[in-house]
Amino acid sequence: GEDVEQSLFLSVREGDSSVINCTYTDSSSTYLYWYKQEPGAGLQLLTYIFSNMDMKQDQRLTVLLNKKDKHLSLRIADTQTGDSAIYFCAESKGGGKLIFGQGTELSVKP
Amino acid sequence: EAQVTQNPRYLITVTGKKLTVTCSQNMNHEYMSWYRQDPGLGLRQIYYSMNVEVTDKGDVPEGYKVSRKEKRNFPLILESPSPNQTSLYFCASANSNVDTQYFGPGTRLTVL
Numbered sequence: 581g582e583d584v585e586q587s588l589f590l591s592v593r594e595g596d597s598s599v600i601n602c603t604y605t606d607s608s609s610t611y612l613y614w615y616k617q618e619p620g621a622g623l624q625l626l627t628y629i630f631s632n633m634d635m636k637q638d639q640r641l642t643v644l645l646n647k648k649d650k651h652l653s654l655r656i657a658d659t660q661t662g663d664s665a666i667y668f669c670a671e672s673k674g675g676g677k678l679i680f681g682q683g684t685e686l687s688v689k690p
Numbered sequence: 691e692a693q694v695t696q697n698p699r700y701l702i703t704v705t706g707k708k709l710t711v712t713c714s715q716n717m718n719h720e721y722m723s724w725y726r727q728d729p730g731l732g733l734r735q736i737y738y739s740m741n742v743e744v745t746d747k748g749d750v751p752e753g754y755k756v757s758r759k760e761k762r763n764f765p766l767i768l769e770s771p772s773p774n775q776t777s778l779y780f781c782a783s784a785n786s787n788v789d790t791q792y793f794g795p796g797t798r799l800t801v802l
Contacts, residue, residue: 588730615793622694622780622793623733668732677748678723678791680733 584671586681593689598656600684602669605650609671612645614654617666617683626654626667656686664688692717694794696781702800703771711766711797713781721784722764723748723791724756726777733780739764771801 584604592598604612610631615623629636629643629652636643642655652669666683673679694715703709715722723738725748735748739758753775755767764783768775778798782791 584732586732620796622795623782623791624793625790628790670733677738678733678735679749680725682730682732 584669584679584681586667586669586684588682589685589687591687591689592659594659594661596659598654598659598663598686598688600654600656600667600669600686602652602654602681603650604652604669604671604679606671606673606679607647607650608674610674611672612643612652613668613670613672613678614641614643615668615670615680617668619665623668659686659688661688661690692792694781694783694792696779696794696797698797699795700798702802704802705772706770709768709771709799711768711779711781711799713764713766713794714762715764715781715783715792716762717783717785717792718761719783719785719792720761721786721791722758723782723784724754724764724766725780725782726750726775727780727796728777736766736779771799773801775799776801 586602613628614626640657644653668683670678670680697712724736725733727733734750737756739745781794784791
């Protein structure tokens with residue numbers, strides 16, 4: 581199948597780290613993405629990782645890719661209330677096709 | 691400002707009344723795509739286009755049509771809308787099929 585799976589909810593306290601997990605099925609995917617959707621808005625690309633990389637760090641964001649287990653994670657350090665949003669992982673199938681997960685709703689409590 | 695625009699942003703219509711949702715990008719992107727977002731299902735691709743006059747089906751194309759007569763525009767057409775097409779629709783564009791996709795603000799459609 582072509583499923584990308586994510587847990588639906590995550591709640592953390594302000595200042596803690598958040599880890600959002602995602603599993604995918606297609607080992608031939610070239611790129612894997614993390615998008616953020618704030619209420620009432622479209623999707624904003626946060627970061628992406630090429631399939632031959634294990635880790636990518638971008639300021640407070642760290643992406644880890646375990647190709648063997650087809651597992652992708654997004655870690656947000658020092659989570660702030662402004663990070664509250666829905667986070668989507670997506671895999672690129674090539675030829676213009678993107679498969680998205682269901683989205684993880686992150687709630688950050690003060 | 692580089693952007694993807696969609697119109698209308700909100701639409702309430704009735705079953706069977708043809709409608710078009712427009713999408714336009716000003717970044718000279720070759721690639722454009724339509725998605726629908728439903729609770730618990732994430733985003734599902736409806737149609738995509740790699741260039742002018744080139745379109746292809748995504749995962750959920752039934753009940754939708756698209757056209758790509760010019761590079762900047764990619765309208766989504768519902769010839770005979772049905773209530774199961776009530777959803778939040780997003781248009782996106784990218785420079786190529788592996789580049790960052792830029793999303794429009796979304797169109798919330800309700801079919802009664």
